[in-house]
Amino acid sequence: MTFRLTKIDELIREQHYYLDADDPCYFFGEYTARQRAAYSETNQLIMNLKKGNERRGLQDYRYKGLAIDNVARILVKTISNIADLTFIPVPPSKCRTDAAYDDRMTAILRTAKTMNPALDFRELVLQNHSTIASHASTSNRPDPDEIMANYRLDAALLAGTRRNIVIFDDVLTAGSHFKAMKQFLRQHLPEASILGLFVARTAREADMASLFDLED
Template structure:
């Protein structure tokens, strides 16, 4: 069983866009550049990120299985009262909704949590991405800054009512923390009274 942990002061240098005021929880640790077979977490993340152009093929089953597993693990790691009272918000994927490669895997995870807690969750896509970007894991040497990311993020005003008081901001792997920084700051400006917590399937750990 996975055990949720909070990113602490000693780990902030691994995620340098985070500050000591951020509350970020992770369930697992992902090791980059070590491949699919390196660990259970690496396999899970590999399957979770499997491209949507594989849909309809036998291998796509493993992506669907990963989505279900992550929903189950989140449900097991957090109190149902928080999961049902907070607004659960996915950080947008790299492609816009109109792109053929748009992948709403994190939204699917959040919508699947209710199955495991026997209730319903307030899942909202509060942030809309207005331009396509390359997936971060495909350009490790040229990662976008929070300012760049925020410039293509917008609040989805159709989803803002009722106003959220507690927000869980979800993503698969936290690396530098640039997407979290952009998303949290955008939401905090729009909902200044809301308490925002980041939740990640895994944090990237350094090799050395």
């Protein structure tokens, strides 16, 4: 695979509406909306990763597990300072009691930890109620404050959190969920350094971005 860690810089930040200059965010690939899986390696990875529970038991569902393993390997291979970080997955749109609950981001981190036990991840943030998935909604998408209002903290997991926090999600589009997570975590971890890491960002046009390391 050809995925590389790339920083959101001033050349592409404006494509992600809610991001500011003080929102350090990184991604591994570029996802092109309204294109099929065959369009790019990243499109294929993201579409496999997002396969819903309704596909379970069908022949193509195994590609979801392969996608989870692939992202875990990319994560462990790319990030050299993993022992200094605590990863916090963005909660899925559905609550744990929902039949459509999909913990793909946590599954990636769980798999990555088997590859490198130094990785620390915590499902610190949970949702009170299930919502419509962002990729399934074409209008009336909630803003960060509305998203944050549906969050609650699993305080039992707070102790021992490392100072450097990585908000981990699959696709960066407007940045509303990242912003909601950052604002919410600031209330409980005011001294932490917080950044975002995404499997992919949604590309709105052809552009170039510089490569950075999480340690910079």
